[in-house]
Amino acid sequence: MSCLNQWSNGAMCGLCGLMGEQQDWTDSLRTDLPRRRERLRKIRLLNYITAPYRLSITDFQGVNYLIQTPTGKHSIANGLDQLWNEIQQLTGQKIDVLDPRLLSHLEAL
Template identity: 55%
Template sequence: MCGLCGLIGEDVHWSDPIDTSLPGRRERLRRIASINQVIAPFRLKVSDVQGASYLVQGPTGKQGIASGLEQLWQTAEEI
C-alpha cells in the first residue's frame, strides 16, 4: 500500500461519529486507545498503519493487519 492511501483514510464505518469536533486522525487515535484498553487483558495491542489499517500484535509476536473494525476483532480472535 502506498502512503497516499494513508492520507485518504478508511471507509466510513457505522461506529464513526457523525459530528465530531476532533479531526479524523485524532479521532482514530482516540478509538485505538479505547480498543487497546479493551484488549489489554488478552495481552494484545492495536496500532495505526498510515491511517488506513490497524496492526494487531499478540504477546508472542504474531501480527495481523485489519482494514476496519469488524476485521480488527476477527484478527484479534485469531491471534
C-alpha cells in the same frame, strides 16, 4: 478509474486494499476533534478493551489497524469488523463481551 472498476470479480490490488478507508458505523458523523485525533482516541479505547488479552493495537497508514500479540504474531485489519476477526485468528479465542473479567476491566474505565 479505480482497480475495483477494472476487475469484474470485485477484487482489487494490494495498494487499494491497503490505502482504501472503510467507513465504519462507529465513526462519528460530527466531531469536534480532527479526524486523526478521533482515530487515535478510538485506538486508545481499543487497547484498553483488549488489554486483558495482552494485545496491542496501533495505527497503520492512517486507515488500518496493526494488531500484535506479546509473542510477535501480528495482523493488519481494515475496520472494526475485520479487527475482531483478526483478533480471533491471532489468539484462537473470541473476545466475549459478557466475560466477567472483561466487564470488570471495562467498569474501571
